[in-house]
Amino acid sequence: MSEALHRNYQVSEEIGRGRFGVVFRCLLPVNGVYYAVKSIEKSLVSADSLDAQCLLTEPKILHLLSPHPNIINLHDFYEDETHLHMVIDLCSSSDLHHRVVTRRVIPEPESASIMCQLVQALAHCHSLGVAHRDIKPDNILFDDRNRLKLADFGSAEFFKEGQLMSGVVGTPYYVAPEVLAGRDYCEKVDVWSAGVVLYIMLAGFPPFYGDSAVEIFDAVLRANLRFPARVFGSVSSAAKDLLRRMLCKDVSRRFSTEQVLRHPWITSGGGARTVADLT
């Protein structure tokens, strides 16, 4: 590990492991604050691969986006011959994936609070010309004050106003149909994926699914959004209205992050009810 990192931080136990590196807890003695340090082993990444580009893009993008209360902040960055080390906000072990698996569904007020924080993070990214491109529950972490922290910018990309992106990135259940169709796309792919996350929080299962990757892709491409009564009977009309606007196949009609943040279900903290809910 980098000598400079060890001069400044006390690195302690391992708290997680990804494809290319290990995450440790560490302490900065000068302020007594604990952080996480993500250490990436360069030898695991072949120099000319897409993965290598992503690894270098992540610290650059985190630096640009920091600080934001709902994005993992990059506090320090070290590089030596063998490793890259990113000192970032420390989060708890219970990410949104873990919460959904253990609790099955998340009540509307809590789902609205999570969605509001996630979309505020995305609005910040989009305003600075960054698309995350891999929004999913595993990348949604929480700190010790239960504040949402969007993580893993390894698939993120810079975009320019009015210019489209290309390349298939993302995770099957969450990826937007225009990405799968191989078309050029814009930052609204993140709104689609956030819509999938919202559906999963309220229903306990994804909106578009299948038994294999091909079946999942077919379901996403059809984008036939359904609200089975046995689950959605007790979900408010306002929540379903927002889901329809986020999971809209027509990108020009799909909500932007700013429109999501102005939607009554979000502004009312998941409490908005309409006449339809009374009948």
Ligand SMILES: Nc1ncnc2c1ncn2[C@@H]1O[C@H](COP(=O)(O)OP(=O)(O)OP(=O)(O)O)[C@@H](O)[C@H]1O
């Ligand atoms: N800031 C953090 N605070 C606490 N734990 C973290 C933090 N970042 C990552 N982790 C933990 O470390 C694990 C590995 O994270 P990492 O970002 O290296 O890989 P990944 O995104 O899960 O996987 P991959 O890089 O293979 O796609 C995560 O699953 C999580 O449990």
